[in-house]
Amino acid sequence: MDKPKIHLTDVTGRDGFQMEKEWIETEDKIHILNRIIGSGIKRIEATSFVSPKAIPQLKDAKEVVRELHRDHVEVMALVPNLKGAELALDSGVDVVNVVLSISETHNKKNVNKTVSESLENVTAIHHLVRDQYKKLNVSLGTTFGCPFEGLYHVEKVSTIISKLHSEGINQITLADTTGMANPTQISRFVETLTKQYPDIQFSLHLHNTRGMGLVNLYAGYHAGIRHFDAALGGIGGCPFAPGATGNVCLEDIVHMLDLMNIPNDPDMNKLIHTSKELERILGYKLSGQVMKAGLANEVVPV
Numbered sequence: 584m585d586k587p588k589i590h591l592t593d594v595t596g597r598d599g600f601q602m603e604k605e606w607i608e609t610e611d612k613i614h615i616l617n618r619i620i621g622s623g624i625k626r627i628e629a630t631s632f633v634s635p636k637a638i639p640q641l642k643d644a645k646e647v648v649r650e651l652h653r654d655h656v657e658v659m660a661l662v663p664n665l666k667g668a669e670l671a672l673d674s675g676v677d678v679v680n681v682v683l684s685i686s687e688t689h690n691k692k693n694v695n696k697t698v699s700e701s702l703e704n705v706t707a708i709h710h711l712v713r714d715q716y717k718k719l720n721v722s723l724g725t726t727f728g729c730p731f732e733g734l735y736h737v738e739k740v741s742t743i744i745s746k747l748h749s750e751g752i753n754q755i756t757l758a759d760t761t762g763m764a765n766p767t768q769i770s771r772f773v774e775t776l777t778k779q780y781p782d783i784q785f786s787l788h789l790h791n792t793r794g795m796g797l798v799n800l801y802a803g804y805h806a807g808i809r810h811f812d813a814a815l816g817g818i819g820g821c822p823f824a825p826g827a828t829g830n831v832c833l834e835d836i837v838h839m840l841d842l843m844n845i846p847n848d849p850d851m852n853k854l855i856h857t858s859k860e861l862e863r864i865l866g867y868k869l870s871g872q873v874m875k876a877g878l879a880n881e882v883v884p885v
């Protein structure tokens with residue numbers, strides 16, 4: 584029997600670029616994102632519509648969205664509030680991704696709101712998005728734990744999801760913002776939440792902060808998750824969480840999935856090529872491993 588397919592969302596343009604201190608030219612951002620789209624990815628989180636004081640790197644959100652090649656890809660953007668959602672929809676995004684954190688401390692630092700204020704925001708944004716026949720995704724930052732508050736039990740997360748579920752929200756991302764989750768915890772969370780909310784499409788957003796990114800992805804897949812976020816070259820992180828580092832690396836995931844015959848969309852070689860281009864643009868060594876080592880099933884000439 585065929586193995587179930589994995590759907591990957593590329594978050595290089597948002598989670599990846601938001602962590603870069605040096606300004607990346609808008610045309611370079613557009614070039615890289617269009618290359619990623621050209622690799623066959625079906626959903627891309629291209630940018631965020633947030634305060635330019637909070638994330639100066641993404642102040643060109645509108646220009647970036649305008650120049651993307653849109654034929655076979657859904658363009659998503661992260662927003663922290665109603666204003667962000669209005670700007671994102673005006674710019675023509677297909678999916679609005681509202682962020683809020685499970686952690687009160689992180690939510691305050693990240694979006695300057697209490698969790699309950701952020702939940703009220705979600706309701707207002709949901710109505711706006713629905714009226715325009717677009718899609719809404721809610722990303723739950725620090726789902727598995729927060730550097731300021733420690734690791735969480737699934738009950739805490741389920742309480743917040745039940746509020747979103749009662750609003751009719753059906754796409755939720757469980758984000759391990761600072762790479763604190765382990766495979767056992769991932770399995771427990773996924774099994775519990777998918778049983779409690781069978782009509783919600785959950786995705787996993789994993790960071791490789793402590794080297795558990797790929798193994799957490801595999802644990803999530805085994806537990807039934809079919810949608811995952813990833814960033815080219817393993818770049819990224821949240822500037823408002825201490826010690827945050829890169830996302831699980833997109834091309835390293837595809838390399839593993841291809842070897843395991845797990846169906847997925849992007850073309851491996853195109854991604855590696857683009858990751859090397861990104862490395863030249865950013866001007867430092869990226870943490871992606873396959874881009875350095877080469878493919879496991881390619882023989883090196885003697």
Ligand code: COA
Nearest residue numbers: 631632633634635637638663664666667682693694695821
């Ligand atoms: N897009 C652009 N500008 C925005 C905005 C948005 N979505 N939301 C607010 N602003 C502007 C306001 O117009 C105001 O501008 P002004 O100072 O020129 O008048 C300024 O930002 C402050 O607005 P306010 O509503 O008081 O926000 P705040 O200072 O409480 O900050 C957020 C709240 C949510 C706007 C800010 O914390 C933020 O953008 N956070 C995003 C964090 C992030 O992206 N983290 C990484 C991803 S997880």
Ligand code: ZN
Nearest residue numbers: 598760820821
């Ligand atoms: Zn992230």
